[in-house]
Amino acid sequence: MLQFLTNFFQKKQIDLFAPIPLSSCEVRKPYLLEREGISSGTVVMIAAPYFTRACLSPNRNLSAYAVSRDYHGFYRELFAELLPLLRERLPDRKFAGFADHSPIAELQAAARAGLGVIGKNGLLLTERYSSYVFLGELITTAELPAAAGEIRGCVGCGKCRKACPMDEIGTCLSALTQKKGALTQEESAHLLRYGSVWGCDICQDVCPYTEAAIRKETIFSPIPYFSVDPIPRLTLEKLDGMNDEAFSARAYAWRGRETIRRNLLLAEQNDPQKVGKGEPCSD
Numbered sequence: 136m137l138q139f140l141t142n143f144f145q146k147k148q149i150d151l152f153a154p155i156p157l158s159s160c161e162v163r164k165p166y167l168l169e170r171e172g173i174s175s176g177t178v179v180m181i182a183a184p185y186f187t188r189a190c191l192s193p194n195r196n197l198s199a200y201a202v203s204r205d206y207h208g209f210y211r212e213l214f215a216e217l218l219p220l221l222r223e224r225l226p227d228r229k230f231a232g233f234a235d236h237s238p239i240a241e242l243q244a245a246a247r248a249g250l251g252v253i254g255k256n257g258l259l260l261t262e263r264y265s266s267y268v269f270l271g272e273l274i275t276t277a278e279l280p281a282a283a284g285e286i287r288g289c290v291g292c293g294k295c296r297k298a299c300p301m302d303e304i305g306t307c308l309s310a311l312t313q314k315k316g317a318l319t320q321e322e323s324a325h326l327l328r329y330g331s332v333w334g335c336d337i338c339q340d341v342c343p344y345t346e347a348a349i350r351k352e353t354i355f356s357p358i359p360y361f362s363v364d365p366i367p368r369l370t371l372e373k374l375d376g377m378n379d380e381a382f383s384a385r386a387y388a389w390r391g392r393e394t395i396r397r398n399l400l401l402a403e404q405n406d407p408q409k410v411g412k413g414e415p416c417s418d
């Protein structure tokens with residue numbers, strides 16, 4: 136089965152995956168496993184890289200993870216193809232796929248499976264793609280050859296903490312872009328200063344793992360899904376031009392249109408390039 140999975144993932148351009156015993160994973164949502172009839176077996180951890188050349192756009196106003204289509208769609212498509220193939224090959228085994236809404240602690244499992252180390256920025260740092268990976272996993276009752284290693288940490292240079300604006304603004308900038316409702320004047324000023332309408336990559340950008348992956352040009356995702364329809368710079372015009380289906384495929388959709396619309400309105404009202412072009416200005 137491992138050879139079959141290797142061939143399948145190779146065809147999908149997924150090069151970071153590794154099996155780990157389910158018994159080595161921290162189960163946080165047991166009901167998700169119970170629902171699938173799985174109590175023991177193997178977890179195949181996957182780290183899918185998503186950083187594309189579009190993420191290097193100097194005008195980018197979205198976090199890199201939000202430039203391509205939502206990764207939940209990627210895993211949905213992947214498992215929709217993989218699970219029936221596995222069930223056909225091994226009908227007496229159970230198989231389930233997860234990403235994000237997972238029964239296990241994904242970050243720790245990925246580190247134990249040897250896919251990377253855990254950074255002080257709270258993310259998995261892989262050698263090829265740094266932290267620009269989305270985690271997902273196949274869980275099966277099949278017992279595959281699998282080993283769990285120790286969780287290793289990053290080199291601990293502290294650059295992420297030093298660069299992080301959290302102390303100054305009192306909250307994570309990424310969380311601030313996702314806050315619902317009206318922003319205070321101070322919060323609006325923070326968003327404008329950092330120029331993001333969704334998310335924050337500062338603690339990833341400054342990390343030496345990222346610098347090395349960019350320098351060596353290994354950072355770019357070979358997975359076609361993440362190169363389709365990239366939007367590195369979102370505008371009100373683009374947002375309003377998206378029908379519900381297009382909008383629901385973006386990573387910022389879960390918060391609803393109004394939150395990101397509010398951020399865009401703020402950014403565009405204060406964009407000096409728009410002043411004099413019939414757009415409102417800030418004063």
Ligand code: SF4
Nearest residue numbers: 299307308335337338
């Ligand atoms: S996402 Fe930004 S604000 Fe949040 S922890 Fe990282 S650097 Fe700090």
Ligand code: SF4
Nearest residue numbers: 254289292293295342
């Ligand atoms: S910036 Fe340094 S301390 Fe922070 S995650 Fe990267 S290697 Fe670790």
